Amino acid sequence: MDLDLTRDQKILFNSAKEFLKKECSTSLLREMKDDANGYPPKMWKKMAELGWPGVMIPEEFGGMAGNFIDLVLLLEAMGEVNCPGPFFSTVVLGALPVMNAGTPEQKKEILPKIADGAMIMAYAMNEAGIHYDASFVAMPAKADGDAYILNGTKLFVENAHIADLILCVARTEGVPGSKDGLTLFMVDGKSKGVRTSMLTTLAFDKQCEVVFDDARVDKDRILGRPGKAFEIIETLTEQAALAKCAEMVGSAQRAFDQTVAYAKERKQFDKPIGSFQAIQHHMANMIMDMDGARFMTYRAAWEMTRDLPSASMSASMAKAWTGNATHKIALLAHQIHGAIAFCEELDLHLHYRRTKAGSLSFGDEDYHLEKVARHLGL
Amino acid sequence: MNFSFTTEQEAFRTEVREFMEKEVPSRWRELGYGIWEEDDESWELTSQWVKKLGQKGWLSLTWPKEFGGQERSHIYQLILDEETARVGTPSGIESMITIGWVCPTIMVFGSPEQKETILPKASKGELIFCLGYSEPGAGSDLASVTTTAVEEGDEFILNGQKVWTTIAHRADYCWLVARTDLDAPKHKGLSMFIVDMKTPGIKINPLTNILGFHSFNEVFFDNVRIPRKNLVGQKNLGWYQLAMALDHERSGVGSPAAMDRMLHELIRYCKTTRRDGKFLADDPSVRKRIARLAVEKDVLRMICYRVTSVQEKGGVPNYEASTAKVFTTELMDRFANTVLDILGPYGQLDRNSRLAPFNGLFVRQFLHSPSSVGGGTSEIQRNIIAMRGLGLPRG
Secondary structure: OEOOOOHHHHHHHHHHHHHHHHHOOHHHHHHHHOOOOOOOHHHHHHHHHOOHHHOOOOHHHOOOOOOHHHHHHHHHHHHHOOOOOOHHHHHHHHHHHHHHHOOHHHHHHHHHHHHHOOOOEEEEOOOOOOOOOHHHOOOEEEEEOOEEEEEEEEEEEEOHHHOOEEEEEEEOOOOOOOOOOEEEEEEEOOOOOEEEEEOOOOOOOOEEEEEEEEEEEEOOOEEOOOOEOHHHHHHHHHHHHHHHHHHHHHHHHHHHHHHHHHHHHOEEOOEEHHHOHHHHHHHHHHHHHHHHHHHHHHHHHHHHHOOOOOHHHHHHHHHHHHHHHHHHHHHHHHHHHHHHHHOOOOOHHHHHHHHHHHHHOOOOHHHHHHHHHHHOOO | OEOOOOHHHHHHHHHHHHHHHHHOOHHHHHHOOOOOOOOHHHHHHHHHHHHHHHHHOOOOOOOOHHHOOOOOOHHHHHHHHHHHHHHOOOOOHHHHHHHHHHHHHHHHHOOHHHHHHHHHHHHOOOOOEEEEOOEOOEOOOHHHOOOEEEEEOOEEEEEEEEEOOOOOOOOOEEEEEEEOOOOOOHHHOEEEEEEEOOOOOEEEEEEEOOOOOEEEEEEEEEEEEEEHHHEEOOOOEHHHHHHHHHHOOOOOOOHHHHHHHHHHHHHHHHHHOEEOOEEHHHOHHHHHHHHHHHHHHHHHHHHHHHHHHHHHOOOOOOHHHHHHHHHHHHHHHHHHHHHHHHHHHHHHOOOOOOOOHHHHHHHHHHHHHHHHHOOOOHHHHHHHHHHHHOOOOOO
């Protein structure tokens, strides 16, 4: 047992932080907030040159053949700077399900493009009436000759507006509430009958409402077997939940580090405020939340790399803990900074926003606690 | 990054588990006592048990070979602690004090003679210390102790009072901090002593704790003569030696395993017990509360593994050990309180009450919770985390 990063992991993590320090400044974040695309293509291209989008993609498809821990470390580094862009939706929500369920032809078509940074992906599951449970997907896909016709509205689809390929969950059989009958379609993001509009969100991320209006998808553009997508979605949700944990850990860590520095330097009553027990106790609570979130996330990631059966419960445990823990850290970071942190100018609100948004994505605390309860045999 | 145990380590776990299952006396299980619950019978069981562990060499698992230890890595200690906690063996507060705190400090600061008299016997479970730290006027502010040890020839003359002295009435020695320089600043005038509890002038007054047991005491020292050879390390440097002893406190890295056992029993109970027309396990709020305990238990496990991981690399955990202590005690409190809530009116039934679920285990645990102040309150631990872990300035 050794909870430290290996030498290679440290190199990856530190070089990622180094890169992001240079490329992802706080002024860039502010520009991107109001940018129509929401990310600088130049930065995305450089990330691709470093191999990031292909971090877990096998070498034969031009990837780095890394494991889930490597992915977690990149996400943590991106979380620290609240990095905007298509990484999460393309790599976690795109490459992973294709690697998991794609045919050799599909992998050959899609994965090299992702690894090159030439393809941006989005994942469309959610719709009205759903929080997290995909079995309630209602959107119909009707067979029509060699194609399916998709009609309906998807919500919370990050980066749909720039996506080359949208993975869309639709119902080819059965009724909402049934796990059977769900199918994963690979829809060309630019195809006729797909309209996106931006949702205004807490964390300035680019989440879209996507209307499928008689959108036509060829029958061979299906990931996995028709009607049998639920299992793929379950795996994807688990991976995405854990990947969100990594982002939240990074985001909270930066807020925490800034707060430690501030508490040493800011003086009131002629003393650094970090010398006051009220502040010290807040910060002791923060580090316990921080360490808990980090090592729960690392453990689940480590178990995933080994395909351990316990990984599923560990991922849910990590997500159930990390959302609330990182929120508390971000909130206390504000509290300790005082009024200055309430100004737009400081970055703290970005961490406050990101940690909460992460907590609400891919299963909130309640959702994952219920999963844990089932794993426990309740 | 690696969260697994090696084949050898797993084999050791199996060995320990089999030993525990076979050897824990059935009478101990009947008594169902936890820590800070003791009477003559349970003490006898406990002493025999500790000696048994001593014979296996499991009290001195991580000690250097020169002191009779096995020089096993801290992971082995973790495994031993986990398996001990999982089974619930005769309580180990006395070996925790002697083995966990006192002996490691003697190894560093003790004289050759002290090492020779104390360590071999302690490692066999044949010698027990109590801790002479707290006084009526010195709790969290431990450095303000007023018990004095005045040098006189080859002896120190000890006068004063200690309190909350767990097992003083059974211990062979007291590991004691006393003031040896009245004029120095309070941290700089303290020394550590090994005091033979049979020395004339020591009076022990029992205190009954809220569990209804006599575990701790008041101890009075009236012109107690301590031979100079029982001074530990250097005179007036006691505070620094004591701080190091606190670092070695093993912070109960096995407690998540004890919680595993309790959760397991709780889940079985909830699946088979109907209340208000349905099984407790079907109540969404019960499911959520149990799941949250399971998550927090694993967070604690990660925090404990972190302590071991630091030790494994030759480091001395400081803030990590404090986080483990705070988290353990506060989670134990939430754990017991949550279970009593789930049990509703049945949560009031104490041990040996006919209808008591788990024979009152969680009522006992609930009553244990306020003992979390022992070994440094959560507030003091948080100060340590902030100052030593994060480098925040002293207030």
